[in-house]
Amino acid sequence: MDFKEELEKRVAYAEKVIYSYLPKEEGYQKKVIEAMNYSVKAGGKRLRPILMWETYQLFGGTVRETIEPFMAAIEMIHTYSLVHDDLPAMDNDEYRRGKKTTHVVYGEAMGILAGDGLLNFAFETACRSFSHNTDGDTTVEALQVLTRKPGIYGMLGGQVIDVESVNQEITMEKLEIIHKLKTSALIEASMMIGAILAGASEEEIKEIEFAARQIGLAFQIQDDILDVTSTMEVLGKPIHSDEKNNKTTYVTLIxxxxxxxxxxxxxxxxxxxxxxxxxxxxFLERLIIELISRKK
Amino acid sequence: MDFKEELEKRVAYAEKVIYSYLPKEEGYQKKVIEAMNYSVKAGGKRLRPILMWETYQLFGGTVRETIEPFMAAIEMIHTYSLVHDDLPAMDNDEYRRGKKTTHVVYGEAMGILAGDGLLNFAFETACRSFSHNTDGDTTVEALQVLTRKPGIYGMLGGQVIDVESVNQEITMEKLEIIHKLKTSALIEASMMIGAILAGASEEEIKEIEFAARQIGLAFQIQDDILDVTSTMEVLGKPIHSDEKNNKTTYVTLIxxxxxxxxxxxxxxxxxxxxxxxxxxxxFLERLIIELISRKK
Known part of the structure; x- marks a missing residue:
């Protein structure tokens, strides 16, 4: 398998799906829709929709119209979280992936509204799966996961704890909770929804939730490791940034x-x-290995 | 009927329901949950959950566990929109209903996150209706309305058009669209969900959507009228504020x-x-009359 080529195919497919569900840039609301679509189209690995799709395949899923609204929805939710994280009152980032952040291009008010719009539209989009799934119960279950994992007991909760922990001592227990919520929660949602919609059993869904959590954690620890062991040339961003920011990481703790x-x-x-x-x-096996043993 | 007494009963019931679905203020996420609950408990007419409940009654609905998660959800969505509207980058309001706004009490970052948390938690909460409704199809339909009406083609869209229209000439057509979206959309959602969950027919749901739209518009026009005809003593806030802000209203237009x-x-x-x-x-008939012919 030429992994790079296969990955490119998946990214192209995920983007085709995501873009097809984006709202049309027209009407009186044109500007906020432009801001929403700008954020989504600004790039990214499309990791979450790809993991969702591959887990759907792993359990033998075949109905594209059922899973695709959820693939688009999870990427919208991921994007909303980035747009709001970048706001001046939060991380105040002007660039992301080499492009100006949404609030820099469209203004702060529109940055807030575009993030709100994406979060709301994600659930609106996911509901479209009901028209195509003959087994409505799995769509309900998938929707429950999609609403729970990004929320206060998932990603958003992790974000809050992270914001509050600045300049505070962080224990191993707390660090794991932050990463489980901030990083793993959306990966759990992605893979669980793939499994659920493919008709996996309750036990299998639990196993996948655990696997996704470990993938998220390993991914995050690898991030901390690279910050210490890599070079700026390879990583494409300054190394030792955690140390400079006096940030608690797995490496500083253990x-x-x-x-x-x-x-x-x-x-x-x-x-x-x-x-x-x-x-x-x-492909999924290889993707996970690549994600976790990555050099940048 | 002692309307005032009956209304107080409804408000008490709506608040009991809403509060019962609020997240517990505990755990590592405690602060954002406090900010969310502070916003919801800061008061308000609880108009949307009451309209939902009364429309549910109008069509003979009887299962409280089915409608109640949606009553809580619509109030959470209404509250999120207020919390984000009040942010410095938006209207920059420090007080609402005589209380400090969320971002003033908890900081701007927490104001953004609490709003996000409420919007997300609203959908998470509404999904709890599935466990109690034996007719899952109506919950799906109610959820589709709940995701569509607050979004870019509903309330949020109206908010965007309104933000963009500052200091611009507004036509009657545009003013109606702003109010249909900003004010009517959530009232439409409230009454439609009440009708849907009570098992109303497709035609009845459409009628209710239209009635709700007209109620929202009439309510908004009455607001414009009172700004011209009332006194500060009766209204409890400065009159002629639209004129001072050079704001286009129904009164200035027609x-x-x-x-x-x-x-x-x-x-x-x-x-x-x-x-x-x-x-x-x-009660519903009387409530609508009171809303629209109100003196303040």
Whole structure:
């Protein structure tokens, strides 16, 4: 398998799906829709919709019209969180992925409204799955996950704890909770929804939730490791930024070698679930390895 | 009927329902939950959940557990819109209903996150209706309305057009669109969801949507009229504020006497639908009259 080529195909497919569900830039609301679409089209790995789709495949899902509204929805939710994170009152970031952030281009009021619009439109979009799914119960279950995981007991909760922990001492327990919520919650939602809509059993959905959580955590620890071990040339951003910002990370808490061990442990736990007998998705396996052992 | 007493009962019931669905102020996310609950508990007429409940009654609905999550959800959505409207980058209001606004009490970042949290939690809460409704199809339909009406083609769209129209000439057509979206959309959602969950027919739901729209418009025009005809003593806020802010209103566009005619017309259209043969809800009829002919 030429992984890079296969990945590009997936990204192209995910973007085709996402773009097809974006609102048309017309009417009196044109400007906020432009701001919403600008944010979504500004790039990104499209990791969450791809993980959703591949998990759907892993469990034998076949009805594109059922899963696609959710693929678009999860990317809208991810994007809304970035747009609001970048606001002056939050991280005050002017650039993301080399492009001006939404509030810089469209103004702060429109940045707030575009984020609100994306979050709301995500649920509106996901509801379109009901027209195509003959088994409405799985859509209900998928929708429950889609509403729960980004919220105060998921991603948003992690964001809040993170904002509040600035300049405070952070324990290992708290650091894990922040990452479980901030990073893992949307990955859990993505993979769980893929499994649910493909008709996976309750036990299988729980396993996938756990695998997704470990993937998110391993991804995050790898981030901390690269900040210490990589070079600015490879990473494309300044290294040692955590140290400079006096930020608590896995590396500062447990040291580099134990952090590496944990990445390996979490990855193995996730892979054991993905590769469990009866399941086979070579691309998904490879994607997870690439994500976690990445050099940048 | 002692209307005031009956209204107080409804407000107490609506608040009991709303509060019962609010998240508990505990755990690492405690602060954002406090900010969310502060905003919801800061008062208000609870008009939307009451209209939802009364429309549910109008069509013979009986299962409280089905409608109540939606009553809480619509109030959370209404509250999120106020919290974000009050932000410094938007209207920059420090007080609402005599209390400090959320971002003044909890900081701007928390104001943004609390609004996001409420919008997200509204959909999470509404999904709880699925566990109690034996007819899942009506919950799906109600959820579709709940996701559509507050969004870019509803309330949020109106907000955007309004923000963009500052210091611009506004036509009658545009003014109606702003009010239909900003004011009527959530009233439409409230009454439609009441009708849908009570098992009203497609035609009845359409009628209720129209009635709700007219109620929202009449309410808004009455607001414009009072700004010209009332006194500060009665209204409890400065009069002639529209004129001072050079704001286009129904009164500036069509004059006081035509504006009054329109309130009467819209009210009659709404009442004809509410009182249509086979339907009876004396309190709802009275509530609408009171809303529209109010003196403050």
């Amino acid at each position: 040291g580099l070698s134990k952090a590496k061990e944990q990445v390996a442990d979490y990855t193995k736990q996730a892979m054991d679930i993905i590769k469990k007998s009866g399941r086979k998705n070579e | 004059g006081l006497s035509k504006a009054k005619e329109q309130v009467a017309d819209y009210t009659k259209q709404a009442m004809d639908i509410i009182k249509k043969s086979g339907r009876k809800n004396e």
